[in-house]
Amino acid sequence: MIVTTISLFFIERNLQKIKTQLDNPDTLSKDEVIVAANAIAAAANTGLGALYAPSRDKGEGWRKTRLKSAFFEKPEEAKKVALQFNLEANEFAKVAATGDVGQIKAKFGKLTQSCKSCHDSFREKDAK
Numbered sequence: 001m002i003v004t005t006i007s008l009f010f011i012e013r014n015l016q017k018i019k020t021q022l023d024n025p026d027t028l029s030k031d032e033v034i035v036a037a038n039a040i041a042a043a044a045n046t047g048l049g050a051l052y053a054p055s056r057d058k059g060e061g062w063r064k065t066r067l068k069s070a071f072f073e074k075p076e077e078a079k080k081v082a083l084q085f086n087l088e089a090n091e092f093a094k095v096a097a098t099g100d101v102g103q104i105k106a107k108f109g110k111l112t113q114s115c116k117s118c119h120d121s122f123r124e125k126d127a128k
Helices: 002-023 028-044 075-098 101-122
Strands: none
Touching: 002 028, 002 101, 028 075, 028 101, 075 101
């Protein structure tokens, strides 16, 4: 569970770095975007879904899990969503390497949509 949490935090942190860069075009560092994009792609290529052990949806760990039971009940759907994230992460890294800010913004939207798709399907909402 700790590995999964660290991996997801790592991805989230790098997504935030990219968003900050894109939100500040006057100080945008294409190199920082490229580094963060490559980090996300590397994490995506590790097979994140495999880090969730069976019954992980019932675990407490250092904090209560937000993984929905649907992750284990619908493995083909989970695999499809994970593969889409993997594809988008790798495509985003390629686009980031071009330095074309317009394309980076468009592809970033697709990447974050793939994250949202997984969260919507397999993650409980944060308790506020």
